[in-house]
Amino acid sequence: KNEVEQSPQNLTAQEGEFITINCSYSVGISALHWLQQHPGGGIVSLFMLSSGKKKHGRLIATINIQEKHSSLHITASHPRDSAVYICAVSNWDSNYQLIWGAGTKLIIKP
Amino acid sequence: NAGVTQTPKFQVLKTGQSMTLQCAQDMNHNSMYWYRQDPGMGLRLIYYSASEGTTDKGEVPNGYNVSRLNKREFSLRLESAAPSQTSVYFCASTLKGQMNTEAFFGQGTRLTVV
Numbered sequence: 001k002n003e004v005e006q007s008p009q010n011l012t013a014q015e016g017e018f019i020t021i022n023c024s025y026s027v028g029i030s031a032l033h034w035l036q037q038h039p040g041g042g043i044v045s046l047f048m049l050s051s052g053k054k055k056h057g058r059l060i061a062t063i064n065i066q067e068k069h070s071s072l073h074i075t076a077s078h079p080r081d082s083a084v085y086i087c088a089v090s091n092w093d094s095n096y097q098l099i100w101g102a103g104t105k106l107i108i109k110p
Numbered sequence: 111n112a113g114v115t116q117t118p119k120f121q122v123l124k125t126g127q128s129m130t131l132q133c134a135q136d137m138n139h140n141s142m143y144w145y146r147q148d149p150g151m152g153l154r155l156i157y158y159s160a161s162e163g164t165t166d167k168g169e170v171p172n173g174y175n176v177s178r179l180n181k182r183e184f185s186l187r188l189e190s191a192a193p194s195q196t197s198v199y200f201c202a203s204t205l206k207g208q209m210n211t212e213a214f215f216g217q218g219t220r221l222t223v224v
């Protein structure tokens with residue numbers, strides 16, 4: 001079993017839909033990252049969370065430490081949101097390393 | 111623009127050739143990292159540098175060497191490239207010496223070894 005699991009692996013939705021991507025982890029963490037990778041390949045950090053909730057524009061990230069679960073939400077989705085969304089956690093045992101999820105490929109159709 | 115700059119963006123090598131991937135950040139970050147990304151797999155840490163003057167092995171260091179030239183620059187060297195090193199390589203940096211601060215990534219280097 002992977003230490004960081006994301007669901008779904010693939011998600012196709014219509015423009016305007018509310019999107020939720022989930023991340024569950026099984027290790028003790030000091031932080032959880034949500035990152036975005038566009039088809040061109042570059043990786044951009046969206047959020048870094050250790051508790052609670054963060055919002056940036058149409059993106060919302062939440063984390064429940066007790067349940068070891070995080071969600072990334074996109075409101076009013078747009079085709080430009082199409083990308084791979086990756087969850088990664090910083091393990092208490094090794095703060096220099098991230099444990100990566102496999103990513104969720106999101107396609108938003110116009 | 112501030113951020114992490116990697117060069118080159120693309121490279122094709124013959125088996126046995128050597129090359130150095132360059133990475134520089136202008137955010138005064140302490141820690142820098144080299145990752146590789148292979149299809150169907152998450153990023154894997156090759157080497158990291160917690161601070162200027164230090165380097166440590168990550169998950170997949172074999173076949174690679176690194177140099178933290180100064181606080182800004184962290185290079186990755188392949189001494190004798192092998193087809194198994196065909197991958198996309200990413201450099202990253204964090205302000206503090208840990209991955210519980212925001213990470214910034216370069217645009218990636220797509221390396222093919224034939």
